[in-house]
Amino acid sequence: MDRRDFLRKTGTALAGASGALSLPVLTSCADETVHADSVLEGKRWGMVIDLTRCRDGCTACMDACRKTNNVAFHDDARWDVHWIRKATIKPKDESVGHEEKSVLLMCNHCDNPPCAQVCPVQATYKREDGIVVVDHHRCIGCRYCMIACPYNARFFNFKHNPDWPNKEYPQRSHGVVESCNFCAHLLDQGKRPACVEACESVGAGALIFGNLNDRNSEVSRLATGGFAKRIRDDWGTKPKVYYIGL
Amino acid sequence: MKRSTVLTEKNRIRWATVFSFLIILPLGLSVVGFVLSRGQETEVFLEAPDPKWEACYRDAEYMRYHHMDLLKDVREEVVRFGIRGGLTLAGCGDCHTNRDQFCDRCHEAASVRLDCYGCHYYPERVAERELERINPTLQGPGQEPTEIDPAVQDPEQEPARIDPALQAPQEGR
Numbered sequence: 001m002d003r004r005d006f007l008r009k010t011g012t013a014l015a016g017a018s019g020a021l022s023l024p025v026l027t028s029c030a031d032e033t034v035h036a037d038s039v040l041e042g043k044r045w046g047m048v049i050d051l052t053r054c055r056d057g058c059t060a061c062m063d064a065c066r067k068t069n070n071v072a073f074h075d076d077a078r079w080d081v082h083w084i085r086k087a088t089i090k091p092k093d094e095s096v097g098h099e100e101k102s103v104l105l106m107c108n109h110c111d112n113p114p115c116a117q118v119c120p121v122q123a124t125y126k127r128e129d130g131i132v133v134v135d136h137h138r139c140i141g142c143r144y145c146m147i148a149c150p151y152n153a154r155f156f157n158f159k160h161n162p163d164w165p166n167k168e169y170p171q172r173s174h175g176v177v178e179s180c181n182f183c184a185h186l187l188d189q190g191k192r193p194a195c196v197e198a199c200e201s202v203g204a205g206a207l208i209f210g211n212l213n214d215r216n217s218e219v220s221r222l223a224t225g226g227f228a229k230r231i232r233d234d235w236g237t238k239p240k241v242y243y244i245g246l
Numbered sequence: 247m248k249r250s251t252v253l254t255e256k257n258r259i260r261w262a263t264v265f266s267f268l269i270i271l272p273l274g275l276s277v278v279g280f281v282l283s284r285g286q287e288t289e290v291f292l293e294a295p296d297p298k299w300e301a302c303y304r305d306a307e308y309m310r311y312h313h314m315d316l317l318k319d320v321r322e323e324v325v326r327f328g329i330r331g332g333l334t335l336a337g338c339g340d341c342h343t344n345r346d347q348f349c350d351r352c353h354e355a356a357s358v359r360l361d362c363y364g365c366h367y368y369p370e371r372v373a374e375r376e377l378e379r380i381n382p383t384l385q386g387p388g389q390e391p392t393e394i395d396p397a398v399q400d401p402e403q404e405p406a407r408i409d410p411a412l413q414a415p416q417e418g419r
Contacts, residue, residue, distance in 0.1 A: 039327065039328055039329060040327065040328050125326075127326070127328065128327075128328075129328070133325070135325050135326070136365065137321060137325070164367070167336075167367045168336070168367075170365040170366045170367065171364075171365045171366075171367075172365055173364035173365050174364075184328065185330065187328075188328045188329075188330045189330065189331075
């Protein structure tokens with residue numbers, strides 16, 4: 001056996017041995033990529049806000065939201081946090097009319113969320129069921145998402161909130177950003193968001209919530225019915241909150 | 247011109263003395279400190295396995311050293327994947343009612359800052375403590391110290407710092 005032969009043979013043997021040895025390692029790596037079984041698969045939560053049924057001066061949904069989610073209210077516009085709020089809009093172009101409208105505004109839970117794209121620590125992300133959530137354990141309070149959000153739906157906790165009406169749900173500490181999460185903790189338990197329940201208990205029924213993936217649900221029927229609009233659909237954020245009568 | 251900084255024979259001895267002091271002093275101090283601190287190892291963990299602990303998620307040994315891993319895993323499941331209904335921080339407080347003994351005792355000894363209770367609820371005293379920490383002028387409603395069965399109470403410890411769950415009578419010990 002000359003030198004060249006020797007090298008070739010040992011090289012082949014070594015390659016074969018390393019391949020055989022690395023096979024179990026590779027397969028075990030592949031196993032680890034399987035993450036926890038998701039209970040969120042197949043759902044795509046969405047909401048339709050029927051402004052024609054929404055009553056003037058009614059604050060049932062906002063009060064329920066504050067109570068359920070411990071949303072801070074300091075009675076000072078600089079520090080208040082709103083997950084759902086009412087704004088009065090009137091047309092810029094006066095030839096269209098002078099009619100003022102009261103519109104419910106909240107996190108639109110975009111399918112293409114700008115806030116999640118800019119978050120430097122991936123604290124804001126889209127859950128598998130389409131809800132855009134903030135992981136407050138991770139949030140560093142940089143407020144980049146507040147700048148990115150075109151709907152002004154995000155608020156920063158400038159102060160500690162002394163009120164804690166619902167002890168079963170955590171508060172937010174000072175220095176994190178928060179926004180509506182469709183009451184994800186209630187959805188996971190099979191319940192509906194607090195604002196929807198409140199709106200129904202008042203009798204208005206202006207908030208309709210459900211699974212957009214389900215063709216037979218009232219939400220998807222209304223959302224695809226031709227009357228529902230989304231705020232600034234042209235931006236390409238693809239919100240999952242639809243408005244009727246906007 | 248005075249040239250005291252040059253290493254003459256006299257200066258050399260002076261510098262040698264200074265440097266040897268610089269080396270010997272910290273060494274000696276550490277040796278003295280080590281000798282003095284021997285025999286003063288503080289008992290951090292509470293030695294009282296309660297019968298209730300069998301109903302805990304893991305055994306006491308695991309929970310002492312790895313509870314943070316467990317909590318982080320549960321956190322990921324709940325926050326990222328929506329799997330709820332398991333371990334909760336408030337649920338820990340159902341058995342371990344005294345946060346001073348259950349959490350703060352070790353965390354203060356190890357000087358690891360607890361960040362859970364700025365947001366999460368623990369059944370006892372937490373809201374008041376956090377309020378005090380964040381704003382000393384704000385005072386929550388005062389709360390009485392926990393009622394302790396005098397038969398169970400260890401006379402050597404302060405009455406206010408005893409967790410009834412941890413001070414259960416030890417049998418077979």
